[in-house]
Amino acid sequence: MNASSSPVTLPADTRARILDLGENLLLERGFNAFSYQHIARELGMKPAAIHYHYPSKDDLGTAIVARQLRRLRKWRDLPRVADLPPVAQLEALFAVYDNHAKHECRVCLFGALAADFRTLSAAMQSELRTFNGELTAWLAQVLAVGRATGALRFVGSPSAKAVQLLTTLAGALQVARVHDETPYHTIVGQLRLELVV
Amino acid sequence: MNASSSPVTLPADTRARILDLGENLLLERGFNAFSYQHIARELGMKPAAIHYHYPSKDDLGTAIVARQLRRLRKWRDLPRVADLPPVAQLEALFAVYDNHAKHECRVCLFGALAADFRTLSAAMQSELRTFNGELTAWLAQVLAVGRATGALRFVGSPSAKAVQLLTTLAGALQVARVHDETPYHTIVGQLRLELVV
DNA sequence: ATGCTTACTTATTAGTTAGTAAGTTGTATA
DNA sequence: TATACAACTTACTAACTAATAAGTAAGCAT
Numbered sequence: 001m002n003a004s005s006s007p008v009t010l011p012a013d014t015r016a017r018i019l020d021l022g023e024n025l026l027l028e029r030g031f032n033a034f035s036y037q038h039i040a041r042e043l044g045m046k047p048a049a050i051h052y053h054y055p056s057k058d059d060l061g062t063a064i065v066a067r068q069l070r071r072l073r074k075w076r077d078l079p080r081v082a083d084l085p086p087v088a089q090l091e092a093l094f095a096v097y098d099n100h101a102k103h104e105c106r107v108c109l110f111g112a113l114a115a116d117f118r119t120l121s122a123a124m125q126s127e128l129r130t131f132n133g134e135l136t137a138w139l140a141q142v143l144a145v146g147r148a149t150g151a152l153r154f155v156g157s158p159s160a161k162a163v164q165l166l167t168t169l170a171g172a173l174q175v176a177r178v179h180d181e182t183p184y185h186t187i188v189g190q191l192r193l194e195l196v197v
Numbered sequence: 198m199n200a201s202s203s204p205v206t207l208p209a210d211t212r213a214r215i216l217d218l219g220e221n222l223l224l225e226r227g228f229n230a231f232s233y234q235h236i237a238r239e240l241g242m243k244p245a246a247i248h249y250h251y252p253s254k255d256d257l258g259t260a261i262v263a264r265q266l267r268r269l270r271k272w273r274d275l276p277r278v279a280d281l282p283p284v285a286q287l288e289a290l291f292a293v294y295d296n297h298a299k300h301e302c303r304v305c306l307f308g309a310l311a312a313d314f315r316t317l318s319a320a321m322q323s324e325l326r327t328f329n330g331e332l333t334a335w336l337a338q339v340l341a342v343g344r345a346t347g348a349l350r351f352v353g354s355p356s357a358k359a360v361q362l363l364t365t366l367a368g369a370l371q372v373a374r375v376h377d378e379t380p381y382h383t384i385v386g387q388l389r390l391e392l393v394v
Numbered sequence: 395a396t397g398c399t400t401a402c403t404t405a406t407t408a409g410t411t412a413g414t415a416a417g418t419t420g421t422a423t424a
Numbered sequence: 425t426a427t428a429c430a431a432c433t434t435a436c437t438a439a440c441t442a443a444t445a446a447g448t449a450a451g452c453a454t
Contacts, residue, residue: 032229114371116227171368174311
């Protein structure tokens with residue numbers, strides 16, 4: 001009857017909130033360093049409630065990676081990204097990583113899971129491979145067009161440069177975590193200096 | 198009296214064997230994904246025996262990083278490394294990473310600890326910072342001399358290039374773990390192509 | 395021979411982990 | 425009004441975790 005009788009969150013939101021919290025914990029502590037207790041405490045619930053929504057931790061982990069993959073595809077196909085000239089597309093990519101660096105030095109999905117990769121389920125492993133593969137393919141195409149139009153400069157094949165670039169960006173966020181934001185910006189500045197004509 | 202009465206390992210070796218196994222497990226599974234049980238089983242001992250040598254897991258972790266730091270300093274100062282021309286020094290560095298890639302796609306120390314960094318003790322964190330700092334400083338000097346002598350080519354400051362290079366190498370080993378050795382060699386090939394005149 | 399030290403084992407604690415089963419509550423619907 | 429379902433809680437298991445304490449056997453030093 002009164003205000004306190006309404007739930008703190010809409011029930012339908014709980015699943016999404018678990019996914020959000022799980023993703024945060026994954027990117028901040030690594031997959032093997034967070035538990036359902038961490039999520040439950042944050043939500044003011046019992047760990048078993050998390051199991052109701054994601055029966056196993058593997059289900060949750062897979063869902064986190066799968067959502068990032070969906071986000072990547074959506075972002076990549078967004079008119080305000082897809083219709084951009086290559087240099088602007090590259091800057092849009094940098095902006096995503098900048099955002100991670102600013103947000104308490106969160107590493108990217110790849111950087112968070114790579115070290116623990118062998119302890120992950122086959123489902124998570126395969127989902128992460130797909131994620132990284134699609135991102136690399138997208139960037140390779142951006143780089144190819146960028147060089148063809150004279151806006152970007154690099155030696156070697158676009159796909160080799162794409163793998164190298166994404167690897168450097170993933171590593172740069174890890175360096176930011178170990179030291180501070182400074183080396184991250186140094187690295188991205190260096191990449192810009194080398195790539196953009 | 199007979200051969201079976203002699204211990205399988207010299208007692209003094211146990212400490213070193215624990216350190217070796219701990220390092221392997223760290224580089225293959227991540228710090229939060231191995232336990233004293235893993236080490237003990239491999240040595241045919243009880244977990245408590247590991248505690249005798251390294252009272253806490255943090256002690257073991259710190260010892261692993263500290264040994265890598267000692268190794269780095271020793272390697273760097275070795276005549277057969279220190280007296281090399283810059284390009285050969287760079288190749289010697291690549292060879293170290295190549296060795297990791299070949300050895301069951303082991304990541305480097307930095308790449309193994311960066312994701313879980315916030316869950317590590319202050320001692321491990323500080324030791325890893327020192328490790329990464331000294332390696333970067335060494336490479337920056339190599340790059341500076343290399344460019345000055347016309348053997349290496351890059352834009353930006355030597356220290357910026359050094360941070361970028363090491364970050365890329367660390368990331369490259371992670372990519373090798375997630376996919377296979379191929380992208381690792383692609384990345385190193387790309388680095389060589391860009392750097393070596 | 396005695397005691398000390400090294401390198402363990404056995405036994406145990408306290409806490410955490412993922413995961414399950416059964417029960418509860420509120421809400422919507424037939 | 426009955427019931428069915430969603431979203432939990434309570435209570436639990438089994439396993440693993442790091443860590444400690446106490447005991448033991450072997451070797452060495454005096």
